[in-house]
């Protein structure tokens with residue numbers, strides 16, 4: 001378990017982390033999301049005692065990291081895959097770590113095997129590709145068989161097979177009852193990996209909730225409908241108060257309002273053939289982009305971006321409904337279709353909730369092979 005309470009970090013005038021309070025629980029993969037510069041790495045560094053908080057505190061298994069007697073056996077972390085001695089082989093890199101932390105030598109072979117780099121274990125790491133370096137970093141994190149694992153952008157540089165592997169690894173580690181805390185900008189990957197999300201923007205907490213709630217509570221359900229009688233169906237649905245728009249360029253319709261069953265019944269009553277009727281929610285990426293828009297510090301001036309001709313109105317502006325002390329007027333106006341106003345009177349899209357009870361008791365992780 002990781003517990004942050006009022007965690008704050010200031011670098012000169014820059015408030016990198018601003019009174020963050022959250023818990024990362026065992027038995028789940030918790031995704032840590034936020035735009036560039038939001039304070040994720042700073043938070044992770046404070047968890048690992050690599051940076052000291054300006055205010056507040058963060059505990060690992062109930063104690064500050066520096067008070068852990070065998071840190072590598074309690075927390076394994078991948079923060080920077082390049083943080084290794086290039087002249088050393090992968091094997092020796094892990095062996096040094098093992099020996100300085102009282103971890104048996106045979107565990108080195110185990111983790112090399114687990115991450116699939118046994119064949120290159122005797123090669124110097126300076127010749128490693130980004131993906132090989134990531135795997136070695138993950139091996140280092142796993143070395144002490146810790147109950148808590150933290151990964152900062154673990155899929156960086158991994159090929160599709162590697163991405164699938166790390167996804168399954170993180171899920172398996174959580175299923176064993178471990179605490180898995182992972183930051184990533186790859187939303188599609190996060191969506192299929194994390195059970196719980198902590199989202200920050202400009203150092204502040206935006207959301208602390210289950211993946212399901214994050215998406216369902218911040219987007220409106222809709223139905224994708226495909227019919228050879230699309231015009232007829234559109235008239236019917238709009239006459240009943242529903243909204244119909246094209247679903248991208250796919251030729252399908254996006255219907256908001258009536259439930260899928262009601263759309264099917266309407267179509268049947270009027271002899272309209274349906275080729276598809278699929279209930280949908282917005283993707284994590286859509287919800288995330290929406291909720292963090294106002295917290296993005298660094299943005300490329302691409303065509304269509306803020307300030308560019310034709311840029312969407314409100315682009316880059318803080319969104320009313322979160323990050324403000326009071327509920328702000330205007331929410332719900334000019335919302336892209338598919339979005340629901342965030343619940344709650346303001347301040348955040350929804351209040352951080354008490355996370356669910358740990359799925360299971362963590363088994364013992366101290367099995368020194």
Ligand SMILES: Nc1ncnc2c1ncn2[C@@H]1O[C@H](COP(=O)(O)OP(=O)(O)OP(=O)(O)O)[C@@H](O)[C@H]1O
Pocket residue numbers: 011014015016034035036037038039040041042043
């Ligand atoms: N050592 C430092 N000295 C001064 N400012 C720093 C330092 N470390 C981080 N910052 C600043 O603190 C803010 C948070 O940075 P941090 O690296 O934690 O963000 P992040 O969410 O991890 O970003 P990214 O997704 O780009 O990795 C940024 O504005 C950054 O420039």
